[in-house]
Amino acid sequence: MKIMKLNTAITTKPSALLIAALTTTLLISGCKNIPPVTSGMGSDQIAPGQKFSKHLQVHNPELGEKLHISDIRSRTNNDLLEINLSLTSTYEKTLKLQYQFTWFDKDGFVIEAGKAPWKPLDLHGMQTETVPGLAPTNKVATFSLYVREVPEKFFKF
Amino acid sequence: MKKLIMITSVALTLTLIAGCTNKSVVRYGDATEVETTDISFGSTDLQKVAGDMTDSLLVSPVVGTLTANSRPIMFVESIKNKTSEHIDTESITDSISTKLLRSGKFRFVDMGRVAAARKQLDYQQSSGMVDPNKAMQFGKQVGAQYMLYGNLASIVKSNKDQSDVYYKFTLRLMDLESGLVEWADETEIRKTKGKEFVSW
Numbered sequence: 001m002k003i004m005k006l007n008t009a010i011t012t013k014p015s016a017l018l019i020a021a022l023t024t025t026l027l028i029s030g031c032k033n034i035p036p037v038t039s040g041m042g043s044d045q046i047a048p049g050q051k052f053s054k055h056l057q058v059h060n061p062e063l064g065e066k067l068h069i070s071d072i073r074s075r076t077n078n079d080l081l082e083i084n085l086s087l088t089s090t091y092e093k094t095l096k097l098q099y100q101f102t103w104f105d106k107d108g109f110v111i112e113a114g115k116a117p118w119k120p121l122d123l124h125g126m127q128t129e130t131v132p133g134l135a136p137t138n139k140v141a142t143f144s145l146y147v148r149e150v151p152e153k154f155f156k157f
Numbered sequence: 158m159k160k161l162i163m164i165t166s167v168a169l170t171l172t173l174i175a176g177c178t179n180k181s182v183v184r185y186g187d188a189t190e191v192e193t194t195d196i197s198f199g200s201t202d203l204q205k206v207a208g209d210m211t212d213s214l215l216v217s218p219v220v221g222t223l224t225a226n227s228r229p230i231m232f233v234e235s236i237k238n239k240t241s242e243h244i245d246t247e248s249i250t251d252s253i254s255t256k257l258l259r260s261g262k263f264r265f266v267d268m269g270r271v272a273a274a275r276k277q278l279d280y281q282q283s284s285g286m287v288d289p290n291k292a293m294q295f296g297k298q299v300g301a302q303y304m305l306y307g308n309l310a311s312i313v314k315s316n317k318d319q320s321d322v323y324y325k326f327t328l329r330l331m332d333l334e335s336g337l338v339e340w341a342d343e344t345e346i347r348k349t350k351g352k353e354f355v356s357w
Contacts, residue, residue, distance in 0.1 A: 019162065019165075019166050077216040077221075078215060078216055078217075078220060078221040078224065078262070079262075080215055080216065080260070082216060098191050100189070112259070114188070114189065115189070116189065117189040117201065117204035117205070117208065118187075118189055118190055118191050118201075119191075119205065119208075120191050120201065120205075132212070134212040134215060134216060136256065136259065136260060137259065137260055137261060138260075138261065150191060
C-alpha cells in the first residue's frame with residue numbers, strides 16, 4: 001500500500017508541477033490591454049519652398065521603411081496656401097494610415113490649435129497617393145505634417 | 158494529493174478568469190482622432206465632409222472672383238438627410254459655415270435666429286427702456302446674396318460577413334438674385350465592417 005501511494009505521488013508530481021507552472025505563467029502574463037503604437041513620421045515647421053526631406057523626422061522606423069514622403073508642391077490659391085505632398089508606399093500590403101496638418105503663422109504660433117482632424121488614408125501596396133492640404137486662413141506661413149499608422153488595440157492573454 | 162492539485166488548479170483558473178473581466182473605464186479622448194466605433198455616420202465623417210467641402214469651395218475659381226473685392230453674404234439652407242440614419246445635418250452645416258466664416262472670405266446671416274433678433278429689436282424699440290437714440294433700427298439688416306444647400310445620401314449593403322456603407326455629400330452655392338448655381342461639389346465616404354482574424 002505504501003509503495004502504491006509513493007508511486008502515485010511520483011507520477012502526479014510532474015503533471016501537478018506542469019499545471020502550476022502553466023497557470024502561473026498565464027497569470028503573470030495576465031490579460032493585458034496593450035497600448036497601441038501611435039508614433040509615426042512627419043516634419044517640424046516647414047515653409048513652402050523648403051525641402052521636406054531636410055525636415056523629416058522618423059519616430060517609427062518600421063513605418064519609415066514602408067513609407068516615403070515626397071517634397072512639397074505649394075501655391076497660393078485665392079489668398080490661401082495650398083500644399084500637395086505625395087505619399088509612396090514601399091510595402092506590398094495595404095497601409096492603413098492617417099495624417100494631420102498643423103498650420104502656423106509667421107511668428108510660429110499654431111493656427112486653430114486642435115481643430116485639424118486626423119484624416120484616414122488607405123495606401124494600397126506600392127501605391128502613391130497625393131495628400132492635399134489647404135491653409136484655413138491667409139495668415140499661414142509654415143506648416144507641419146504627421147503621418148502614422150491607424151493604431152489598433154491588441155488584447156494579450 | 159490529487160484533491161489538492163484539483164483545488165489549486167480550479168482556484169488559479171478562477172483567478173485568471175476573474176482577472177480578464179471587463180471593467181468600465183472613463184477616459185478623455187482626442188476629438189480629432191479617427192473614430193471607427195461602428196459603421197454609422199461618425200465624427201470623422203463629419204470632419205471629413207466639412208473639411209473637404211470648405212477646402213473645395215475656398216479654392217474654386219468662382220469663389221476667387223466673388224471674394225476678390227468683397228466678402229459675399231451667405232445663408233445656409235438645411236442639408237437634406239436622405240440616408241436611412243438619423244444624422245444631425247445642422248451640425249455639418251455649422252462646421253462648414255464656421256470654417257468659411259473663419260477663413261475671412263464670407264459673411265453669414267443666421268436664419269435660425271431671426272425670431273430672437275426680432276424680439277430684441279422689439280424690446281429696444283417699444284419697451285421704453287432703451288434710449289431711442291441708441292436703439293437699433295428695424296429695416297437695416299443686410300440680405301444674403303448666396304445660399305448654401307445640399308444633400309447627404311447613402312447606400313447600405315450587407316451580407317452575413319460584411320457590411321458596407323457609402324455616403325455621398327453634395328453641396329451647392331446658389332446666387333439668390335439670378336438663381337444660378339455658381340459652385341457645386343461632392344465628397345464620398347466608404348466604410349466597411351467585416352470580421353478579421355485577431356491573433357495573440
